[in-house]
Structures are given as C-alpha cells and as structure tokens.
Amino acid sequence: MAHPVDVHVGKRIRQRRWLVGMTQQKLAESVGIKFQQIQKYETGANRVSASRLWDIAEALDVDVSFFFEGLNTEHGNEGAGTEGAPHDLPQDLIGDKEAMDLVRSYYAIPENQRRRLFELARVLSDVA
Secondary structure: OOOHHHHHHHHHHHHHHHHOOOOHHHHHHHHOOOHHHHHHHHHOOOOOOHHHHHHHHHHOOOOHHHHHOOHHHHOOOOOOOOOOOOOOOOOOHHHOHHHHHHHHHHHHOOHHHHHHHHHHHHHHHHHO
16 A cells, blocks of 8 residues: 555646646656656655655756645644635645646736736635
8 A cells, every 4th residue: 555645745746747748758758767657656656766756856847845745734734834725625636637727727828917817816716
C-alpha cells in the first residue's frame, strides 16, 4: 500500500505537470527516465528520491517545497492554511478536474484581463 506522503507528492507532480501543459513523456525525458516511472510517481506507487524530486522540480519550474504544500491539512493536522477557507471546497481540489480546468484556463488569459476576471469572481462570490 502506498504511503500517504508519496501519494500526496505524486498528486502535486501530476497537478503541476498538467498545469504547465507537459506530458508524462516530456517530463520523463527532462529528468532522464521512462514515462512509466512518472506514472508510478504520480500514483504514489513508487517513492520519489530526493535527487529525482529536485530534478522534477527544476523541470516543472517550482521549488521542491511545492510538492509538500497542503500535506498537513490533507492528513488531519488543522491549522496550516485552513483559517478563513471556505468549507464547501472539494476535499481533493487537486483531483477535481473541473477546478484544474478552470485554473489552467485562468492562467491562459492575459494578466490585465485575468485581474479583472478575478475581481468579478470575488464580487460574485460575495453576493452568493
């Protein structure tokens, strides 16, 4: 059975890879492994070594700490990042395809328009 930390790190790898529009094959080539290994990392079936996680972080242009963000709150340690969070958010926002499609589309919008869309969404959520 996969360790919860390995599953979390794998989800974060998949999320970031997907957000930047990179295939498993391309990521694998970037770090010098087969795409099947990326699949195993993303499901948590295989653990990612520290050096490999470093290489993946570089390929995905994030800090290594990115892969551990949200780990405490996901596994029941309340406190880190939960203050003021809406209670109707899906438990696994990373795994919610609709949410991820929305984020990807949002970042495809030019920054000045994105800022206006963000303000509109904020106003709409306040009146809802």
